[in-house]
Amino acid sequence: MSLQRIVRVSLEHPTSAVCVAGVETLVDIYGSVPEGTETFEVYGTPGVNIYISPNMEASRERADTRRWHFNMGLEIIVVMNSPSNDLNDSHVQISYHSRDEPLALAYAVLYLTCVDISLDTDMNCDGNVERNYVDKRQWVWGPSGHGAVLLVNCDRDDPTCDDRDNCDKRVRCLEDLQDMSLMILKTQGPAALFDDHKLVLHVSSFDAERARVFHACGPEDSCETYRYVLGQNKVSYVVPRFSGDEERFYIEGLSFPDAGFSGLITFHVTLLDDSNQDFPESPIFTDTVVFRVAPWIMTPSTLPPLEVYVCKVRNNTHFVEAVAHLARKAGCKLTICPQDENRNDRWIQDEIELGYIQAPHKTFPVVFDSPRNGELQDFPYKRILGPDFGYVTREAEEDLVTGMDSFGNLEVSPPVTVGGKEYPLGRILIGGSSYPRDVSREMLKVLQDFLFAQKVQAPVRLFSDWLSIGHVDEFLSFVPAQDGKGFRLLLASPSTCYKLFEEKEKEGHGDVKMLEGVKKKGNMMIKEVLSDKTLRQHNQYAESCIDWNREILKQELGLTEEDIIDIPQLFRLKMVVSKNELKAEALFPDMVNMLVLGKHLGIPKPFGPIINGQCCLEEKVRALLEPLGLKCTFIDDYFTYHIRSGEVHCGTNVRRKPFPFKWWNMTP
Known part of the structure; x- marks a missing residue:
């Protein structure tokens, strides 16, 4: 138009x-x-x-x-x-x-x-570039919408290159073209017309910083064919006249949607009258197309797993073996980050989050590297980035980064419907304070801006600052289910734990100790846990914080109590000297902080009271989860992770299958 x-x-x-x-x-x-x-x-x-x-x-x-x-x-x-x-x-x-x-x-x-004259792209998101008489100047969401999709070309298809594919102004290998979107300029008319007329492809200077265009100027089986024509510091290109009626352009995204960038990029072709040499050219016609940069999409723990990541450090051989065994049962690939690369940084969940980007013609995973920059900071760029595996990060000044910016504090729900509003890709969950305070901790604005700008997984803010580490994965997780909404939300629950212990005391097991086999002294008996008034007050506080989040999750995810399973857990408050505040940490291994691989669950072994030859906490969790068709494997992480304020989920990461739902068919 x-x-x-x-x-x-x-x-x-x-x-x-x-x-x-x-x-x-x-x-x-x-x-x-x-x-x-x-x-x-x-x-x-x-x-x-x-x-x-x-x-x-x-x-x-x-x-x-x-x-x-x-x-x-x-x-x-x-x-x-x-x-x-x-x-x-x-x-x-x-x-x-x-x-x-x-x-x-x-x-x-x-x-x-x-x-x-027609500037054509895949406006119908069907993988084909064809003339389409919709308004190409508008990008419309939804199943009846239209608009072209552009991928950020953030993988590294050429293994001899040290950088991502979109970090230079050339096509290094033909595989790189598969990550780009095709745009075709078609012209039909008398060749003599272009003796005094010309076609100019152009873009705004703002958009030129966020996309790059290559023109196929010859045989398409050679990298030298592809001429860099639009992008940073190049906002216009006079299209030369070749023998054919069709010119092919390949476009790569340079930037994800973010603060100040909606993700929309507009390209124009203008026919100019250049017949009067004494005057500047005058425009006759402009055709316009709009692309939307594909968002980075997180994958919830309910999607099928493809690959499990874990770090091998000095003292976690048995942990790695347990994770490997679980990965084999789930049919997953296992990737171990060796000690010489992780330098004893075992917290791979905090370092990265694995998601994907998708266009009609191509989908590939993208690792989101957190700004925590621990000893693992080089692993995602040097080892994960590669052919058809992209990389994105957001940096901040080192003194501004806190534990809230680690990605144990970044989760995503399964698909939900809330008050008639559908979220077919789920909703991102991030933790922070319940209200602004001088000493409150929040995820960095640069991270929140990025997550909100992707649009398709509208983030929800939760209250996690009550915890010593402050991550949402310390009190919640999601597991798949065959009924209901297709999943259950698991919440850590002190009251459920107290109720279980009260039942065991009534059965005559009050003298049975916790943490037998891992602690040599100070092991509390069931009756001591129940009679400890200070500990009960600590857990009443923890329960109130979890209940605050419970109501937020019910409201923002459209959940009912039937969608929630309470997992027994106790916390204790400790003084955080740097904050001069009491913060909570798990009293025994935190069972909601689990690894979910389809129906196989890798759960922190709680070392609860052994009654009739079985840990009563394990027995309770099995009774809650195995009726859903889930298989519980309890992994000993006490000395390798728990005493360092983390658990199984903190020490693992998972690449999962993308959603079958296509993001452009939703309405944010």
């Missing part, structure tokens, strides 16, 4: 004009009118459609049906639908008449050359 062009005719000499197939041209006949004119007639050669309209809103009528009364309000509209074979091979003739004279007072002739 393009703006109408106005062409003025003359009585003194014929006028020539270029029109574009399918685009309306307004003919102004009022600038030069013979005296005494009362009516006029308009005729055109075959292929020229002429209409008369009182104004733009009123219905129009074919011009050759009758003689028209001369009225300044009338508009003459000319449309050609097929390109010309030669210059000026069509024309329009206007004759001016008076009431008394039988012959025309004068004639005006407009010679027309029609050219067909």
Whole structure:
């Protein structure tokens, strides 16, 4: 769709004009009118459609049906639908008449050359580039929407290169083109027209910083064919005339949506009249297409797992073996980060989050590297980034980064519907304070801006600052289920633990100790846990914080109590010297901080009271989860993770299958 062009005719000499197939041209006949004119007639050669309209809103009528009364309000509209074979091979003739004279007072002739110009992309998101008569200037969400999709070309297809594919201005290997979006410029018309006309592809300087365009200028089986034509410091490109009618352009994204960038990038092609060497070119026609940069999408723990990541450090051999065993049972690939690369940083969940980006023609995983920059900081860039595996990060000043910016504090729910509003890709969950305070901890604004800008997984803020580490994965997780909403939300629950212990005391097991086999002294008996007033107050506080989040999650995810399973857990408060505040940490291994691999769950072994040969905490969790078809494996992480304020989930990470739902079919 393009703006109408106005062409003025003359009585003194014929006028020539270029029109574009399918685009309306307004003919102004009022600038030069013979005296005494009362009516006029308009005729055109075959292929020229002429209409008369009182104004733009009123219905129009074919011009050759009758003689028209001369009225300044009338508009003459000319449309050609097929390109010309030669210059000026069509024309329009206007004759001016008076009431008394039988012959025309004068004639005006407009010679027309029609050219067909179209800038085409995959507007229907069906993987095909074809002409589409929707408004290409608009990007419309939803199953009935339209608009082209652009990937941030953030993988590294050439293994000999040290950087991501979009960090230089060249095509290093042909596989790189598969990550780009195709845009085709089609032109049909007399070749001689372009002796004094030219086509210019152009973009705004703002958008040029966020996308790069390559022109295929020869055989497409050679990297040298692809010429860098638009991007940073290059906002326009005069398209050379080759023998064909089709020019192919490949576009790569440089930036994800973020604060100040909606993700929309607009490209234009303009036909310019360059026939008068004494004056600048004048525009005749512009075609426009809009791309949306594909968002980075997180995958919830309910999606099928593909690959498990874990770090091998000095003292966690048995832990790694347990994770490997679980990965084999789930049919997952296992990737171990060796000690010489992790330098004893075992917290791979905090370092990265694994998601993906998707266009109709291509989907690939993208690792989001947190700004925590521990000893693992080089692993995602050096080992995960590669062919069809992208990388993105957000940096901040080192003294501003806190534990809240680690990605144990970043989770995503399964798909939910809330009050009729669908979230088919789930909702991101991030932790922080319940209200602003001088000493409150929040995730960095640069991270929150990025997450909110992706639009498709509208984030929810939770209260996690009550915890010593402060991560949402310390009190919640999601597991798949075959019924209901297709999942259950697991919440850590002190009250459920107290209720279980009270039942065991009534059964005569009050003297049974916790943490047998891992602690040599100070092991509390069930009756001591129940009688410890300070510990109970600590857990009443923890329960109130979890309940605050419970209500937020029910409201923001559209959950009911039937969708939630309470997992027994106790906490204790400790003074955090740097904050001069009491913060909570798990009293025994935190069972909601689990590894979910389909129906296989790797749960921190709680070392609860052994009754009748079984840990009563494990027995309770099995009773809660195994009826859902889940299989519970309890992994000993006490000395390797728990005493360092983390658990199984903190020490692992998972790449999962993308959602079957296509993000462009949703309405944010």
